[in-house]
Amino acid sequence: MGIVKKYEFENESIVDSLIKKLGVDTDEDGNEYSTHQNAIVKIGFFATKEAKFDDELNEIEPPVLYDKFCVDVFWNDENDSAIAEWSTYEITIQDEGVHKFAGVKYISD
Amino acid sequence: MSLADESKLLLIPSGYNSGKVYSVFPTDGDGDFIYTRSGDASRINPGGYIETVGTNIPRIDHTAGNCPSLLLEPQRTNLALYSEQFLGTNWTSGNTSLTSNNTIAPDNQLTADKLARTSTSGSYRTHFIYKAANAITYTTSMFIKQGSDNYFAMRSQGSYPSRVDIRFRFDTGLIYYAQATSNFTLIDYNVENYPNGWYRLYYTYTTDTHTLLSITMSPRATNGNIDSSDTSSNSFAYVWGIQTEVGNYLTSYIKTEGITVTRFKDECINGGSSSLFNITEGTFFVDTTPFTREANDRITLSNNNYSNRIFISKSGSTQLQFFIVSNYSTVAIYTANINYNERNKIAFTFKENEFKFYLNGSLVHIDTNGSVPTGLYDLSFKDIGSSSYWSGKIHDTRVYDRVLTEAEAIQLTTL
Numbered sequence: 094m095g096i097v098k099k100y101e102f103e104n105e106s107i108v109d110s111l112i113k114k115l116g117v118d119t120d121e122d123g124n125e126y127s128t129h130q131n132a133i134v135k136i137g138f139f140a141t142k143e144a145k146f147d148d149e150l151n152e153i154e155p156p157v158l159y160d161k162f163c164v165d166v167f168w169n170d171e172n173d174s175a176i177a178e179w180s181t182y183e184i185t186i187q188d189e190g191v192h193k194f195a196g197v198k199y200i201s202d
Numbered sequence: 203m204s205l206a207d208e209s210k211l212l213l214i215p216s217g218y219n220s221g222k223v224y225s226v227f228p229t230d231g232d233g234d235f236i237y238t239r240s241g242d243a244s245r246i247n248p249g250g251y252i253e254t255v256g257t258n259i260p261r262i263d264h265t266a267g268n269c270p271s272l273l274l275e276p277q278r279t280n281l282a283l284y285s286e287q288f289l290g291t292n293w294t295s296g297n298t299s300l301t302s303n304n305t306i307a308p309d310n311q312l313t314a315d316k317l318a319r320t321s322t323s324g325s326y327r328t329h330f331i332y333k334a335a336n337a338i339t340y341t342t343s344m345f346i347k348q349g350s351d352n353y354f355a356m357r358s359q360g361s362y363p364s365r366v367d368i369r370f371r372f373d374t375g376l377i378y379y380a381q382a383t384s385n386f387t388l389i390d391y392n393v394e395n396y397p398n399g400w401y402r403l404y405y406t407y408t409t410d411t412h413t414l415l416s417i418t419m420s421p422r423a424t425n426g427n428i429d430s431s432d433t434s435s436n437s438f439a440y441v442w443g444i445q446t447e448v449g450n451y452l453t454s455y456i457k458t459e460g461i462t463v464t465r466f467k468d469e470c471i472n473g474g475s476s477s478l479f480n481i482t483e484g485t486f487f488v489d490t491t492p493f494t495r496e497a498n499d500r501i502t503l504s505n506n507n508y509s510n511r512i513f514i515s516k517s518g519s520t521q522l523q524f525f526i527v528s529n530y531s532t533v534a535i536y537t538a539n540i541n542y543n544e545r546n547k548i549a550f551t552f553k554e555n556e557f558k559f560y561l562n563g564s565l566v567h568i569d570t571n572g573s574v575p576t577g578l579y580d581l582s583f584k585d586i587g588s589s590s591y592w593s594g595k596i597h598d599t600r601v602y603d604r605v606l607t608e609a610e611a612i613q614l615t616t617l
Contacts, residue, residue: 095240118587118589124497124498126497126498126589126590127589128587128588128589129588130588132240132277132464132466132467134277134279134464136462137332137333137334138332139332140292140332143291143292143330144330144414146294146328146330148296148297148324149324149429150296150328150359150362150416150418151362152414156332156414158332165464167240167241167466169240189461190461191461191462192279192461192462192463192464193461193462193463193464194240194241194463194464194466195241195242195243195456195457195463195464195465195466196240196241196242196243196254196256196257197240197241197257197466
């Protein structure tokens with residue numbers, strides 16, 4: 094049984110190191126690929142306030158970006174031991190936030 | 203008896219259940235595949251309409267009214283918000299008007315909108331995506347249907363003038379102009395046809411390092427880019443289902459509303475058994491449309507170990523590699539140039555000291571030294587372990603317990 098959890102990090106490199114610990118291997122061409130079965134989505138620094146533009150799409154007011162790097166994970170096994178390691182960075186929100194997985198809810202009914 | 207009737211395992215994707223893709227042969231279930239995908243995903247149903255299927259339901263896809271195929275895709279996220287509304291967060295109207303739910307959409311629901319110009323000068327609706335400050339490859343797609351006139355233009359833009367422009371004509375059903383400017387690179391573009399006059403335009407490009415990507419669209423009466431003036435102030439077209447995904451090829455439609463949505467990857471594995479594949483010679487055949495390589499995706503007939511396996515691997519930008527490995531020794535290998543996103547028929551025949559590879563109706567390679575892989579029991583659309591899942595369409599897959607003759611193999615692999 095899988096579970097969705099939401100995380101935020103000071104920067105992307107922190108989550109990259111955690112992802113690498115979940116399992117990577119290298120193919121014959123030297124490309125790294127993940128060997129874990131979790132779905133990880135890097136949302137990044139999303140906009141909390143939209144930018145404003147003139148009629149020619151020139152930005153006249155920049156967006157306000159959230160200051161944390163956000164990541165959603167669908168853990169394929171809700172008892173995965175890595176969940177504890179990630180828990181330092183977990184956040185709890187009251188809705189889906191800015192991203193969801195198709196057909197899988199963050200908050201159970 | 204036809205060649206199909208002789209196969210030990212025959213997968214012509216049609217029968218399925220939750221978590222299962224049924225093979226035609228054998229009939230005792232030994233050849234059935236385990237299918238896994240969390241969450242919802244879309245397919246083209248037999249009526250030609252886009253349909254959402256739930257967790258672990260294999261996607262038997264009927265794109266363009268063709269024979270069904272098994273759709274295997276990677277995880278992707280639609281970054282375009284309100285994919286069927288074309289308004290709301292991150293949208294601007296730019297001298298256009300929108301009439302919501304104005305005609306039947308490609309999912310057979312009354313959810314497609316009428317998008318109209320309101321000026322002869324630049325008239326374009328725009329969606330914005332905030333992105334990281336590096337060059338990223340995206341594929342943008344959208345469904346459109348002819349309204350009043352013959353032309354439709356789209357643009358993806360970073361820091362002006364870095365952009366890609368495309369122009370489409372309804373009378374030919376083709377993108378007749380596609381141009382990258384400055385720090386954008388155009389990789390691919392094309393059009394898919396859908397019932398009731400709908401087209402799905404798509405184009406793949408690499409951006410500049412700007413932190414904002416704008417996707418702009420404009421119905422037109424005359425030839426031109428989205429911001430060119432036009433002879434009409436009220437030209438209109440119908441629009442539905444915009445999608446922008448990170449990746450170098452188009453995938454199935456993912457519906458969004460106010461937030462981005464991710465579709466999970468498909469997995470289809472574990473067809474066959476040790477008794478079914480207890481063979482000392484044979485033929486392995488796959489008919490597939492491989493999607494553009496993003497990794498070394500594989501289709502593997504093996505003992506679920508690296509020691510004994512026959513597999514197909516994506517390689518480079520235009521290649522497939524064919525391998526036969528026996529007791530950790532590669533006894534046959536061949537690299538073929540192919541066209542991704544097109545149908546390819548591949549066959550391996552194998553027996554002691556005779557290994558032949560066939561591709562699209564030709565015998566392309568022979569090796570005459572080596573033993574046959576042993577202990578085969580697992581046919582999976584991935585590599586050994588949990589990696590390198592195949593992305594593409596599977597039209598037909600077979601395993602025979604005899605070496606097909608050259609004439610038979612050529613017949614089987616002819617497109």
